[in-house]
Amino acid sequence: MVTISDIAAALGVTPSTVSRALSGSPRVKEETRLAVEQMAAEMGYERNIVASNLRKGKSDIVGVIVPRIHREFFSNVIGGAESILNAAGYSVLICQTHEEFDAEVKALRTMRNNQVAGVLMSHAIGAMDGTHVLDTLGDSIPLVQFDRVFSSLPGAKVVSNNFQGAYEATKHLVSQGYRRIGTLAGYMNSEAYAARLDGYRKALEDNGLPVDETIVFYDTIVRETGFEGGLKALEAGCDALYCAGDFCALGAIEAVRSKGLRIPEDFGIVGTANESFTALMTPTISSLALNPFEMGRQSALAFLSGEGETVVVPMELKVRDSSNRNRQLNLTHICPK
Amino acid sequence: MVTISDIAAALGVTPSTVSRALSGSPRVKEETRLAVEQMAAEMGYERNIVASNLRKGKSDIVGVIVPRIHREFFSNVIGGAESILNAAGYSVLICQTHEEFDAEVKALRTMRNNQVAGVLMSHAIGAMDGTHVLDTLGDSIPLVQFDRVFSSLPGAKVVSNNFQGAYEATKHLVSQGYRRIGTLAGYMNSEAYAARLDGYRKALEDNGLPVDETIVFYDTIVRETGFEGGLKALEAGCDALYCAGDFCALGAIEAVRSKGLRIPEDFGIVGTANESFTALMTPTISSLALNPFEMGRQSALAFLSGEGETVVVPMELKVRDSSNRNRQLNLTHICPK
DNA sequence: TTGTAAGCGTTATCAT
DNA sequence: ATGATAACGCTTACAA
Numbered sequence: 260m261v262t263i264s265d266i267a268a269a270l271g272v273t274p275s276t277v278s279r280a281l282s283g284s285p286r287v288k289e290e291t292r293l294a295v296e297q298m299a300a301e302m303g304y305e306r307n308i309v310a311s312n313l314r315k316g317k318s319d320i321v322g323v324i325v326p327r328i329h330r331e332f333f334s335n336v337i338g339g340a341e342s343i344l345n346a347a348g349y350s351v352l353i354c355q356t357h358e359e360f361d362a363e364v365k366a367l368r369t370m371r372n373n374q375v376a377g378v379l380m381s382h383a384i385g386a387m388d389g390t391h392v393l394d395t396l397g398d399s400i401p402l403v404q405f406d407r408v409f410s411s412l413p414g415a416k417v418v419s420n421n422f423q424g425a426y427e428a429t430k431h432l433v434s435q436g437y438r439r440i441g442t443l444a445g446y447m448n449s450e451a452y453a454a455r456l457d458g459y460r461k462a463l464e465d466n467g468l469p470v471d472e473t474i475v476f477y478d479t480i481v482r483e484t485g486f487e488g489g490l491k492a493l494e495a496g497c498d499a500l501y502c503a504g505d506f507c508a509l510g511a512i513e514a515v516r517s518k519g520l521r522i523p524e525d526f527g528i529v530g531t532a533n534e535s536f537t538a539l540m541t542p543t544i545s546s547l548a549l550n551p552f553e554m555g556r557q558s559a560l561a562f563l564s565g566e567g568e569t570v571v572v573p574m575e576l577k578v579r580d581s582s583n584r585n586r587q588l589n590l591t592h593i594c595p596k
Numbered sequence: 597m598v599t600i601s602d603i604a605a606a607l608g609v610t611p612s613t614v615s616r617a618l619s620g621s622p623r624v625k626e627e628t629r630l631a632v633e634q635m636a637a638e639m640g641y642e643r644n645i646v647a648s649n650l651r652k653g654k655s656d657i658v659g660v661i662v663p664r665i666h667r668e669f670f671s672n673v674i675g676g677a678e679s680i681l682n683a684a685g686y687s688v689l690i691c692q693t694h695e696e697f698d699a700e701v702k703a704l705r706t707m708r709n710n711q712v713a714g715v716l717m718s719h720a721i722g723a724m725d726g727t728h729v730l731d732t733l734g735d736s737i738p739l740v741q742f743d744r745v746f747s748s749l750p751g752a753k754v755v756s757n758n759f760q761g762a763y764e765a766t767k768h769l770v771s772q773g774y775r776r777i778g779t780l781a782g783y784m785n786s787e788a789y790a791a792r793l794d795g796y797r798k799a800l801e802d803n804g805l806p807v808d809e810t811i812v813f814y815d816t817i818v819r820e821t822g823f824e825g826g827l828k829a830l831e832a833g834c835d836a837l838y839c840a841g842d843f844c845a846l847g848a849i850e851a852v853r854s855k856g857l858r859i860p861e862d863f864g865i866v867g868t869a870n871e872s873f874t875a876l877m878t879p880t881i882s883s884l885a886l887n888p889f890e891m892g893r894q895s896a897l898a899f900l901s902g903e904g905e906t907v908v909v910p911m912e913l914k915v916r917d918s919s920n921r922n923r924q925l926n927l928t929h930i931c932p933k
Numbered sequence: 934t935t936g937t938a939a940g941c942g943t944t945a946t947c948a949t
Numbered sequence: 950a951t952g953a954t955a956a957c958g959c960t961t962a963c964a965a
Contacts, residue, residue, distance in 0.1 A: 609951075609952085610951070610952050610953075611952095612951075612952065612953080612954095613950085613951055613952075616950095616951085623950065623951085624950070624951085625950060625951090628950080628951085647957090649957095650957050650958070650959090651956080651957050652957085653957070
C-alpha cells in the first residue's frame with residue numbers, strides 16, 4: 260500500500276507537499292503538482308480515505324436508513340439518492356430497521372460510529388417519535404427525513420403531496436361519473452395517510468358530494484383487508500373506492516368481482532403507489548403514483564445543500580382501466596374471452 | 597465527543613487500560629473492567645470506528661456492488677446479505693454499476709479506498725472478464741461473486757442451480773401433457789442462461805421428446821421480445837414454452853391469447869424469476885423461482901467463513917395456472933366473466 | 934512555495 | 950495488571 264510519504268520520498272519533497280498537491284491546494288507550484296500527480300499514478304497511489312476521514316473528522320459516506328431495502332418504494336428511493344450522492348463523491352451506507360424501533364436505534368448508532376457525513380432516513384412503524392434520533396445523532400450529523408417524517412425533528416424533509424394526490428384521484432372518480440365514492444384510508448398514525456384522507460374529503464366537498472364517514476374504512480392496506488373493505492363498501496352502496504394502497508385496491512377488486520360486478524362499468528377503483536403489478540393486471544389498475552426515485556434525489560440534494568426546507572414531491576395519477584369508463588378496456592392481452 | 601482518554605482521565609488510569617477493558621482483553625482486572633464499562637456508559641462513550649479501523653488496518657464495512665439496486669432480484673440479495681452481516685457486526689456499503697463497466701471499476705475503487713473488509717458483487721453486463729476486479733481489489737480484500745460470476749476469478753461464488761431448475765420446469769410441462777415444448781432461451785453470453793438451456797434440453801431427452809433447434813428462440817427476455825417469440829412458437833407448432841424470464845413469459849402469454857388460444861388448455865407457459873406480478877396476474881403464471889434472499893445470505897456467510905467454495909442455491913418451481921391442466925383455474929378473483 | 938510538527942482516536946508492543 | 954510510547958496515513962496551522 261503506497262502512501263503519500265512514499266511519493267514524497269521518491270520525489271524528494273515532504274508529505275505535506277504531496278498532500279497539498281493531491282488535494283488541489285493552490286499553495287503548490289504547478290510544476291510540483293504535475294510531478295506529484297505523475298508519480299502518484301506511476302506508483303498506483305490511492306488515498307487512504309479512512310485516515311483522511313479520521314484527520315478531517317468527517318467522512319464521505321452518507322447513511323441511509325429504511326424499514327426494508329427490498330420494498331419497491333424504498334429501493335427506488337435509495338437508487339435516486341445514490342445517483343446524486345455518487346456523482347458528488349459520496350458513498351452510501353445502508354441499514355434496515357425491519358420496522359422495529361430497536362433496530363432503528365442501532366442503525367443510528369452505526370451511522371454515528373462510522374461518522375457519516377449525513378443521514379437520510381424513513382422511520383420504522385415502531386418508532387413513535389423522534390427523540391431517539393436526536394439523542395443518537397446529536398446535532399453534528401445532518402439529518403434528512405423522507406416519506407415517514409416526524410415534524411418535530413429538525414432538518415430537511417422530503418414528502419409526497421398526499422393531500423393533492425388523493426384530491427386528484429378522488430376528483431377523477433367523480434369525473435368518471437361515480438357518485439358514492441368510499442375510501443380504504445389506511446391507519447391514521449401516519450401523517451401520509453391522514454393527508455390522503457383529507458384530500459379525499461376535500462375533493463368530495465368541492466364537487467358537491469356528501470362526505471359520509473360510514474364509507475371511510477380504516478384498516479391496514481394489505482390484500483386481505485382490501486377484500487374485506489371491498490365487501491363492506493358494496494354493502495354500504497358504494498360504486499367506487501379510492502384506496503390508500505395498491506394491494507388493498509387489488510383485494511377490493513377481487514371483492515367486487517366476487518359479487519359478479521364489472522370493473523369499471525359498475526364499480527371504479529383507484530389505488531396508491533403505482534406498484535409495478537398494477538400495470539400488468541387485467542384490468543390494469545389506476546393508481547396514484549409516488550415518485551420514490553425523485554424523493555431519493557431530493558433527499559440527497561437536500562443533504563448536499565444543507566438547507567432544512569421541506570420538499571414536496573408531487574404524486575401523479577396514472578389512469579388505467581379500473582377507473583376508466585370512457586375508453587375501451589385493454590382486455591386483449593391476457594383475459595379469456 | 598468523549599474518547600477513551602476522557603474515560604482514562606476520569607478514572608485515573610491510562611488510555612491503554614481503557615482500550616483493553618472495552619475490547620474485552622483478558623489482561624484487565626475484572627474490577628477495572630467494570631469501572632471502565634460503567635464510566636463509559638455514564639459518559640456516553642461510543643468507540644470511534646474510523647480511528648479504530650485506521651489503526652487496525654481493516655474495517656467492519658462490507659461492500660456490495662450490484663447493477664441496479666432497485667431491481668427486485670438485487671434488492672432481495674442485499675436484504676439477505678444484510679441480515680447476516682448486521683448480525684455479525686458489519687455494515688453494508690452499496691454501489692450500483694447501472695450495467696456499465698466504468699462504473700464497476702469506480703465502485704471497486706470506492707470499496708478499496710474505504711478499506712472494506714470484503715466485497716460481494718454481481719457483475720455488470722458491460723464487464724467482459726474479471727481482470728479489473730483483481731487489479732483494483734488486489735488480494736487483500738476478499739471477494740464473493742454471486743449470480744453473474746466469472747469462473748476465472750478467485751474466491752467464493754454463489755449461483756443458482758439453473759440447469760436443475762430448467763430441467764424441473766421442462767419436465768413439469770411434459771408431465772402436464774404438452775408435447776412440443778419450445779423455449780425463450782435468452783442470450784448465451786450469460787452462463788446462467790446457457791445452463792438453463794442445457795437443463796431444458798436434457799429434460800426433453802430424458803423424457804423421450806426430440807430436441808428441436810428450430811423452437812429454441814434466442815433473444816433478450818423482455819415483454820416485447822416475448823410476444824414475438826410467442827408468435828414464432830405458435831407458427832412452429834409449439835404447445836408450450838419454457839421462458840428464461842418472467843417478462844418474456846408475459847409477452848408470450850399475450851401472443852398466445854392474441855391468437856384466440858386458451859392457457860393452459862391449449863398452451864402451457866412457465867417463466868423464470870418468480871417476479872411478484874406472476875402470482876397476481878390472471879391466470880397466474882408458473883415460474884421457476886430464484887432465491888435472491890438466500891443467495892444474499894449465502895454470499896455473506898461465504899465472506900464470513902472465508903472459504904472460497906462455490907455455493908449452489910436451488911431454484912424452486914412454482915406451479916401456477918399457466919401450466920396447470922390438472923387443476924381448476926383460479927379465475928374468480930379478477931377476470932370478467 | 935515548501936517544510937515542520939502536531940494530532941485525529943485507537944491499538945499494539947514493549948516494558949514495568 | 951497496568952503504563953508509556955509509538956504508530957496507522959493523512960491534514961493543517963505555523964514557520965521558514
